[in-house]
Amino acid sequence: MNKTHNWGIIGLGGIAQKFASDLQDIKTARLYAVASRTLEKAQEFSSKFKVENAYGSYEDLAKDPEVDIIYVATPHVFHYENTLMCLEHGKAVLCEKPMAMNARQLKAMIELSKKKSLFLMEGLWTNFMPHLQKVHQLAQNETYGKCLKVEADFSFKAEFDTGKRLFNKDLGGGALLDIGIYPVYLALKLLGVPQLMEAASEFSSTGVDVSNQIKFNYSSGATAHLSSSFAKTTASRARVHFENATVEFGSRFHETDQLEIRTNSGVDKLDFNYPTHGYQFEIEHVQDCLEKGLTQSPEWSLQASLELAETLDKIREIMGLVYKEDKSLG
Incomplete structure (x- = not known):
């Protein structure tokens, strides 16, 4: 279990910065590549965290053969399309919560991960703290x-x-x-x-x-x-x-x-007195799953994510809150 896992991050906002900071405390994890919608922002992030590769396109990062797993840290309205793109390029994915805008999107994401036999997990970091x-x-x-x-x-x-x-x-x-x-x-x-x-x-x-x-x-x-x-x-x-x-x-x-x-x-x-933001517990768990060849987490399963998404959908139905993504897959 000494393999170093090459991580990529797409979407370089505040959460990505905390995640990158904690990832650097893990000996078997390497932040290998980051991507933003502009190369300038990716280079700025890579300079701050001493990342080897910066991309001005999410897809260019997903195509990098050295990347083992991608952390999707874009706004959640983009999680569906970003995760599907990463999976299509053969990458394991840790997708920040909420994993999708609704259960329908999530089911499609799960279906593709199973078809490709690739690891997929919702980044609900609290679960691992x-x-x-x-x-x-x-x-x-x-x-x-x-x-x-x-x-x-x-x-x-x-x-x-x-x-x-x-x-x-x-x-x-x-x-x-x-x-x-x-x-x-x-x-x-x-x-x-x-x-x-x-x-x-x-x-x-x-x-x-x-x-x-x-x-x-x-x-x-x-x-x-x-x-x-x-x-x-x-x-x-x-x-x-x-x-x-x-x-x-x-x-x-x-x-x-x-x-x-x-x-x-x-x-x-x-x-419990830990000095970090707390993302390392999630990161270590994901790497353990990858080491074991798992395609989902035994501690935060895809079924658990689906139940969460379905519950949020029902709450929104009661509230009367509808997003455009509820009307079509996209």
């Missing part, structure tokens, strides 16, 4: 009894700018797909797909959702209360209530390295 692994283990083992309720919020005050992605419907803008996906993910991870869903949203003048209040109801009696917003900044915390304990995540819950477990006996504080 130590704090989430710990909470999932507590739920799986029923260490403190059954999970009764999940509360999760992710909110920040975003400047209203119709030209920027967050409020631009043509770029897949809106709170649900950008940040609301994290609370929804947490509920699915710990409680599974709900039997009933409720959702209430507020919309901007550009037609995207600014804030959401979502409730999941389960036949077991368990519930999930989930919120996301661009209208205010909160601590973005999460709480998981078990029969015999409450687990509180530090701020912000999707990337924290701290947990507090409250029981009748007192409070147990856990600090």
Whole structure:
């Protein structure tokens, strides 16, 4: 397991910079190539991170025979076309969340990855971080009894700018797909797909959702209360209530390295204390999958991504939020 994996990144925004920074801490990973829509931006990025190859075209990177896997970090409205292009060129793909604009797009992406026998995974980095692994283990083992309720919020005050992605419907803008996906993910991870869903949203003048209040109801009696917003900044915390304990995540819950477990006996504080952005856990997992010849992750499967996409689709249906990609595959 000492092979060095050559990574390529397409789409060189803020997330790509954090990913590239963490990747450089892994001895068996090499950031071999980066691509942007302009060669100048690719060269600027490659200079900052000392990358050997810079491309002014996504396809040129995908054609490079030395690239083992491509991290797709473009805005999510482009994930479908970018991922299909990478797969067509025979590349394994880690695609940033949300993997697609809807379940229909995702099914086509999964179908091509299976046809080509290529690795494909959604880049839901939170799933591989130590704090989430710990909470999932507590739920799986029923260490403190059954999970009764999940509360999760992710909110920040975003400047209203119709030209920027967050409020631009043509770029897949809106709170649900950008940040609301994290609370929804947490509920699915710990409680599974709900039997009933409720959702209430507020919309901007550009037609995207600014804030959401979502409730999941389960036949077991368990519930999930989930919120996301661009209208205010909160601590973005999460709480998981078990029969015999409450687990509180530090701020912000999707990337924290701290947990507090409250029981009748007192409070147990856990600090996972890693100095990076946290992407290395996901990167190491992907490389382990590639080493084993897997075409999907056993820890965040394509079926799990599909369930997440289908749940987001149903929430949007309740909200009345429709994107152009819902009307056709593209």
